[in-house]
Amino acid sequence: MADDTDVVVIGGGATGAGIVRDLALRGVDVTLVERGGLSAGTSGRSHGLLHSGARYAEADEVGARECIAENRILRDIAGECVRDTGGLFLQLAEDDPEYFEAKRTACEDIGIPIETLSGDEVRNEISGLSEAVERAMKVPDAVVSPSRLVAANAADARDHGATILTNAPVEDLHVEDGRITGVKVGGSVGETIAAKQVVNAAGAWAEDVGRMAGVEVAMRPTKGVMVSVQYDGLGPVLNRARDPADGDIVVPHDGEVVLGTTSIEVDDPDDYPEDAQEVERMVEECSKMLPPAREAERVRTWWGVRPLYAPDEDSREGARGISRGFFCVDHGDDGVENFTSIVGGKLTTYRQMAEATTDRVCEKLGVAADCRTAAKRLPGADDPEQLDAYVTEFGGAGPTDEDVVRG
Template sequence: MTRNTDVVVVGGGATGAGVARDLALRGVDVTLVERGGLSSGTSGRSHGLLHSGARYAESDEVGARECIEENRILKDVAGECIRDTGGLFVQLPDDDPEYFEAKRAACEEIGIPVETLSPEEAREAVPGLSEDVVRAMEVPDAVVYPSRLVAANAADAREHGATVLTDAPVEDLRVEEGRIVGVDVGGAVDEEIRAERVVNAAGAWAGKVAETAGVDVEMRPTRGVMVSVEHEGLGPVLNRTRDPDDGDIVVPHDGEVVLGTTSVEVEDPDDYETAEWEVENSRAECATMLPAVRDAPEVRTWWGVRPLYAPDEDSRHGARGISRGFFVLDHADEGVENLTSVVGGKLTTYRQMAEATADRVCEALGVDADCRTAEERLPGADDPETLDSLVEEFGGAGPTDEDVVGR
């Protein structure tokens, strides 16, 4: 069987679903294909932090501005996909006070709301916070439930005419005379799709997808562990006020907190080792902020793989204090004129990544239509039950938010 469409989007994570939604809202006929359930890759295996930009403020102004802009947009349009917790950056005795001051000044310059709290004020905001806290700064971090977010984007794409196919692994991108002439999809779909354009939004797997079309997208994925432990009553996200490192984020959930994370390069995003030291290190480091988590009962542990783009990593020498930029790549100079890849980035900026990609695709198709995703609310945004039914329909439940989705 052969299916015809304007654009095939490969990858059903936040970025792929966001691209499909954006294009569909502009009147483009889109087919989204995902090899498993939606958000089964990186998006559904994150720590679930919606960045305010404060993490990157002093080291990467552009990345921080992207984060605070998208943070505000998602709080407006995503409803129950977001939990607006706020965040604290906590300074401990071993942390450089000049780093705290530089981060605060950068937040003020960028326009990220920030307020300094005394140790007493910080412990009042967070019962159980370490007695060693020197001071803290309050920022508008939040928690995102990626399973809901991805499903809602896919549902809106479908409401505007897109086709969403799960259990649909891409087996081949067939190239003839400099163009992809067919996308061979296996799994439960088992058909050929013909399209004017193909978007590779496969995240950490983008290099593998590109390889099937004979082009090179050099990825450098890293794994990171998330440990969810029992803990009641944490309000804001906690961040350590130091250069980003292992075990410096604590994300609140209902009756749980998620501790993270590590960063270890892997060769294959489908086949990689995990190590107990990552769990132990995350617990120990996060316990310097919130001592009770050191010995708290474990609820679940999972690893995710970051979709890092190798040339970007090389340019910043692997520094974790610099926000991961995103890149929209055209492959005409490699002999495939109708393939676009979007790589890098982070969950917080998925909508912006999708907009930039959709702009590029629409230009190639001759479609003159503006992006609407920053203004239009996601379907079901105000109804958790609707969102969770969409997650179930698209097979998108992931470990990041499994304690919330479907309760």
């Protein structure tokens, strides 16, 4: 059996890496295990939007407040992992003006900075926008490089004593007398690791990990397609000012824009159809905001799977786009006292999710130490080459920011 550790964290996406960093900064001996390279799952297969909270403002005040708070923190700590593009919500001729008004009022009430522009004003600022744009609202959205962000979190954790194990799939969880006594890890490790606490941060795969411990973590993953096309010169993120639907976000990257996204429930986050019709629908819908995207050369296409928590989805009756909260589930209530799952949430709030989980784990360990991740800058934050070296070190390159990391 491998040397004991205080905590094993399963899952090397943004939340898992954030938890390991937070634990290490609090002096906890922690090991992260990830079946592939870091950010190989949902984190590295998003559209790369750092939410301002405006997308959720009128539907979920709490979620919107979380987003704007974490948006500001990441701008301070993450350096070259974040690009300050700003964002626009565009009302097209076919869109309901009352939706725009409700969002604007909600943003003002929450404290999300906004500025309203007429269609002509915004077209004068941003070339290529549709003539159907009647007005726009500026918001502080940004673009995040998830590969860099996750790798920098892992590097900081490692520098503070954590062990980061990639290509290390969890094959089983040994449970005896109501506790996990060992985490069986295959791949590059091939050993069983004993830990005082185990955290399930496997995202859309959390249900599979929970099953190994004999507990239910009911997930309802949905796939979404992203299409990157060649297009230089788009400054801000474009959001459609309507109820969330297919093809309502355009995210600027280096010389490209990413068009997104769909939301289709899947049974298996590893095995689902990649439907060409989804791609065509995405391009067509996003082109209503940015017509040149329709004929632009397509660079790459990928699907990501959202880690939606089934009980939360049931309470929403399938409503799409309402801000999803996160849930820290203590499986002591399920008979496994040293097992915690963190599910739901979004990339923008990964650090807050990690803090909440780390607070819970530290309480169980009897560790009295405060969270420092909101104030401490990530290593390499101002050095893109160093950030990209971390990505290479941890095998974390993903399609979302391939153009940035590839550089």
